[in-house]
Amino acid sequence: MRTCGRILPIGSVSRPSPMTPTEHASAPACGQPEDRTRPSGSADFETHLKARLAEHIDPQTLAMWIEPLAIRRGEDGRITVFAPNDFVSTWVENHYLTLLREAATALIGEPPRVELAVDPDLEMRARPAPAEEPSADPDEGAPRAGRPGPVAGLCDRYTFERFVCGASNELAYSAARAVAADPGKRFNPMFVYGDAGLGKTHLLHAIAHAIRAHRPDLSIVLASAETFTNDYVQAARKGAYDTYRERYRSTCDVLLLDDIQFIAGRARTMEEFFHAFNALHEAGKQIVVTADRLPSELAGMEERLISRLSWGLVADIQPPDPELRRELIRRKAREDGLELAEDVLEVLATPSFRNVRELEGIVTRAAALARLRGVPLDVGLARQTVAELRTVHPATGSITVEAVMRLVARHFGLKVAELKGPRRHKALARARMIAIYLARELTGMSYPALGAAFGGRDHTTMLHAVRRIESLVERDPTVADTVLVLRRRLERPDG
Template identity: 50%
Template sequence: GGRRYNPLFICGGTGLGKTHLMHAIAHRVFEGRPDARIIYVSAEKFTNDFITAIQHHRMDEFRAKYRSNCDVLLVDDIQFLAGREQTQEEFFHTFNALHALDRQIVVTSDKYPQNLERMEERLVSRFSWGLVADIQVPELETRVAIVRNKAALEGIALTDDVALYLAQMVRSNVRELEGTLIRLAAKSSLTGRPVDLQFARAEITATSPPRAQMMSVEDIQRAVCHHFHLRSIDLTSKDRHKSVAFARHVAMYLCKQRLKCSFPEIGRAFGNRDHTTVMSAVRKIEAQRDSDPQVRAHLEALEKKLADE
């Protein structure tokens, strides 16, 4: 419902289906309310529309389109507004106008609201008003199912061992996983060789680029939330509940260990906490790691999860 989850803020990495989900939401709204005025737009298009409206003195038309004549506003890749102060100002007023009328707002981003850079604080806080939904990298079983479904759709003959191998090798996102399968099928039809395990291994080894993408603070926060069954916002909140504080400390420790971030950098990524707070959190986990088997088990499980990503 509009009031309960407004805005709906969907975040996740590239190729995990945020845009696909936006289209599905628009389609679902249209099915239930064919007369609903739905606007789906990228943040870049919103920016360009805004600039054009200013240049041609058509701000009234722009505001009518995005405020008065809109029941559902879906904005993709909101991080594009970073540093664009005037556009952020306009979007802020657009947001307020729609929210006051109980019109649904859905936004996607590659970062959690609190990690958006060069974004006005008042906008960031509004993005957290409703539901922040985090799209995770799918688990192995789901990745296998995705490979099988795509193969069936494309008419590619695929054995279970090849489906499992692809799912194990391509862990980053769904788009890359499906792309790898299509590439294998194309090479198979060119060479006349079946897509068996030997063929898949040879092709993936030959074409795999070195891991260019380094792990980010975001990846660690996501993994920790998933492991401890928390919401992304819990790690950056002021919540001092024991279980939340422990998870937050673990995430800070992993950022220090794996990413070699400075204490102030980590503090900024966890709700602007002081570097001394981060320092004591990291030391606390280091001490517990050496003395508490349960803490060690949590850390090992998370290390394994991060290594798999």
């Protein structure tokens, strides 16, 4: 896996100095006559330079990108800009270096040589010190105040270590790492957008995992927009507004909200999110939101919310480029215990499939075909798999949820009414989950719509079923083969 990190500097930025900000601060200033307009000390120089930058940069941007920097002027006139991490250093280089150089020229009277460097100590010093543990616990064994429980809905597989990074998702990935390292201090709010299946949800879960690891005292709320809406509806029905607002406002330290586009047009839900956003942001709590498009393109979203969602960092995730497609295929094959020849990998990494789910799915399908036929996964089989998947167009609506139910019921010797009914014995439950999974994959129906079709079940039940089958397909060859056979029958009913 390629690790996202420092982008190599270009242009006139020189090689970083090994000196730390403290060492630069102790060095004498440039040998020019002092006057009232030119700061004599390095610390004074930083203060004056940031003050000049503040004349050209709005306060939100200044606090996000400039204030975390340590700027030192050496005795040879060289200026070194220290950033707390690679991501901030790269961002400053790409967006503010020219402005920074112009401001420095105005201060010292000549164009300076500027270097960029990273000092991780800046990040550590910026973090608040963790609260001290009490010396004695009078109620040992009872839950401790300020020690939140597990994060509901957190997926073990979605970590930073398992996220495959490339040029198409580097900004979002690097920013997510920075947010996880210092929640509420930088990139707040953070808005990530992109098409389905590109890794937005993965990044949300990865942030939660990383924050739990180094800040277990923080309360993290990880939810979809649908869950946020349904929680509000339930609170309204029960008159339990205080409980709802406690969860999303007063006791929440980190709010990770997926698919915010689904609250657009829902006036009361937008009102609740507006107040939750304000309460969290004013308290310095971290907010990360995902959507399938830019804030300005969220039809039906209130202007005041669009404005707030655009306050911080807006990062997009694009479809994977060829290099990233190959790495995604390679990673998935390795996880499944497959050895793919390079020519097979090249065939499977076709540009026809534009998101992570599709690319992982093609590996699963090709492997299942090889097992069913008892043949090796060679170039011929890879080409056949790709050709078959290219002919599938679920969005056309040719496959319906009713067709999925009928086929699955017939395959397992059940009745459609049983798939919709309340019984939950093991064989029936497995068949129902497979039907839900296939319906979701092949029709693109929303989880609430699926729930209505399957006997009025809650959307969270649908989500659980889909994730359960996704997990089983990856590790249980029997389930993978069953899903493959049923899918092929649905996609090619006359074949």
